[in-house]
Amino acid sequence: MEKVMNKLRNLDAYPKINEDFYSRSLSGGVITLVSSLVMLLLFFSELRLYFHTVKETTLLVDTSRGEKLHINFDITFPATRCSLLSVDSMDISGEQHLDIRHDIFKKRIDPQGNVIEVKPEGLGAQKIEKPLQRHGGRLDHNETYCGSCYGAEMSDHDCCNTCEEVREAYQKKGWGMTNTDLIDQCKREGFIQRIKDEEGEGCNLHGSLEVNKVAGNFHFIPGKGLHQSTFNLFDLMALQAESYNITHRINKLAFGPSIPGTINPLDGVSWVQHNPHGMYQYFVKVVPTIYTDIRGRIINSNQFSVTEHYKSVEEGQTLPGVFFFYDLSPIKVTFKEEHVSFLHFVTNVCAIVGGIFTVAGIVDSFVYHGHKALKKKREMGKLG
Known part of the structure; x- marks a missing residue:
């Protein structure tokens, strides 16, 4: 069992360094603070995109x-x-x-x-209870009223009891109503008067x-x-x-x-x-x-x-x-509204954290070793 644990310990890709060997610097602290802020900003940006819906378009x-x-x-x-x-x-x-x-x-x-x-x-249109005339003359006992269609009847039994029905009968014949003053149903319904009442309106x-x-x-x-x-x-x-x-x-x-x-x-x-x-x-x-x-x-x-x-x-x-x-x-x-998948979100977060951590490490190393080299040159100049 101990051999297995030792083998697993040898696979550790993150070897630990004793804190006694750490060398902390002011530039490292500034880079750490800036990189953390950038990392946090990009994380919330990615989180907003994750909760925001995107439209997938297909033709x-x-x-x-x-x-x-x-x-x-x-x-x-x-x-x-x-x-x-x-x-x-x-x-x-x-x-x-x-x-x-x-x-x-x-x-x-x-x-x-x-x-x-x-x-x-x-x-x-408004219905007329008692049209003025009937085909064929006077009404018999208990007979209902039947208004004239003024020549537009299709049969002897057709009735036009309103101005609208007269117009529809004319429409079936392909005629146009050019003078509604001569049509009793239109006069009784006040069709012309309604048009006059609406003068100047929209x-x-x-x-x-x-x-x-x-x-x-x-x-x-x-x-x-x-x-x-x-x-x-x-x-x-x-x-x-x-x-x-x-x-x-x-x-x-x-x-x-x-x-x-x-x-x-x-x-x-x-x-x-x-x-x-x-x-x-x-x-x-x-x-x-x-x-x-x-x-x-x-x-x-x-x-x-x-x-x-x-x-x-x-x-x-x-x-x-x-x-x-x-x-x-x-x-x-x-159009289909979709959320970014959770795995895609996790992948992007890992890329943000890992990428910024790596870039910050490179910048910190460059600043640290550059500062160390300049300091060494100054010391050598003083000695000379």
Whole structure:
């Protein structure tokens, strides 16, 4: 057993020196103090990096299919009335949604930007309890009222009991409502009066859209959008020159949930119309993004880049409005938050301690022997 202990003692890589042979110096104390401070500083720096999360970025081909694209927006039109603003969307697959109302809210605002009224578009128009007329003449006993569609009926049994239903019937025919004063339902609902009441006001629209994950566009236009063949038309309902002012501010535009640490390029962007009415276009390139935080929570969202273009009425047939044309990138970006591994942290700490200790020893040895050599030369000079 004693032989084994002796062999282990011979393997000692750190032989001890008797303290009687130590030679302590002032320079050695200063170097020890400085190296200890540097070592401590680097240790806390490494400790901070260990607790700090890092993002690992990966690029992949997007192979997802059949998903939906969620668009969240908050846009203010300071010179366009809420009654005349509508939201449409369409994509290359042929699917289109005109005058979208669900999940969209409108705020009437005054010229100073103060909110006058908030109304959800999904509620639709006010219903008329007793429309003024019925197809075919007088009503029989216990028969319900049925308003006229003014020539836009698809069958003898079709009814239009509100101004909105008349407009939708015209839309199916591809017609535009050019004179609402002659439509009893619109007169009774006070449609024209509502437009007059909003004179000089602006409008804030916020909400969300759910569209197919293919290239397409959505737009905000003054007037109720119709679709006939491949062209967008308008109901020219009481539209005046100021109604074509598409000055706007984008408070928020995001394609999916927010990603921590990411600022969307259009948030807070404003544009003021100085020329005659035209079309302001945003061409958006959407990049699918998956973000995984340190707790493993996954956020499926999108980032995007954008270019802008204004097309005035002088450049040809244009529709007044703000249009967002989006296309999707085939590349998906993944962000993953990670901590530095504990073994990596320990390795770096050992490298800091060992490296500084070795460098400090070299510096101390150089200073000590240099000082000793200079002292010896001075002594020899005195002797001579």
